[in-house]
Amino acid sequence: MFSTESELLLEKDYSLVEYxxxxxxxxxxGEGVHTGKTAYFIRTAGCDVQCWWCDVKDSWDGDKHPKMSVKHLTRAAxxxxxxxxxITGxxxxxxxxxxxxxxxxKHGLKIHIETSGSSSLSGQLDWITLSPKRFKKPLHEIFPYVDELKVVVLTKKDxxxxxxxxxxxxxxxKLLLQPEWDTPASVQLIVDYVKEHPQWGISLQTHKFLGVR
Ligand code: SF4
Structure with missing residues (x-):
């Protein structure tokens, strides 16, 4: 688990803070080690990585989306x-x-994060999935805390x-390679690689295959 909270901060009431x-x-x-488990997804808005193949480009502009309080999000979860x-983006x-x-x-929920690692770590995090992007590389500080490394593969460079x-x-x-949902050409590349490098596994975007939102 990663946490940068001090004892003092733990006592603070953050319920009105907004994101x-x-x-x-x-x-x-749908993806990674915890595939198939029920989860509450919170997708924050704003991204400065801007991968060309991103399937949530609507999330990039943080100003386009409403702000919601910690209290509201916690109650919903x-x-x-x-x-x-x-927590994803x-x-x-x-x-x-x-x-x-x-x-x-405080309300008994475990917290996972999916991140490119390109900005500073913060918060209390029980499971960190690092999905590093070549467009904006991860900061070194995240590596000691990574539980799951999930790399999207389109070409050999990846x-x-x-x-x-x-x-x-x-x-x-846990080391996982993931094909991009609509570029099946990378599947064979990944399968061949994992056969020869069994320390790696394959992650699929199963929610897209199953039509689960
Ligand atoms: S880091 Fe994630 S949200 Fe940002 S552009 Fe890349 S895939 Fe999209």
Missing amino acids: PIMEHFLTIQ VESGAPFVV GEPLLHDLHPLTQNLH LAWAEENAAKCPPDT
């Missing part, structure tokens, strides 16, 4: 009955996640990029 939010909803985690929250680490994560923890990042992660980090 720009693109969407928040109960769903099934608790009432959903999900055992954990996935956009790039969620563009925001200080102390207030939101402190309050979610495989080299995946290994470069894996070398910086702790030895027990």
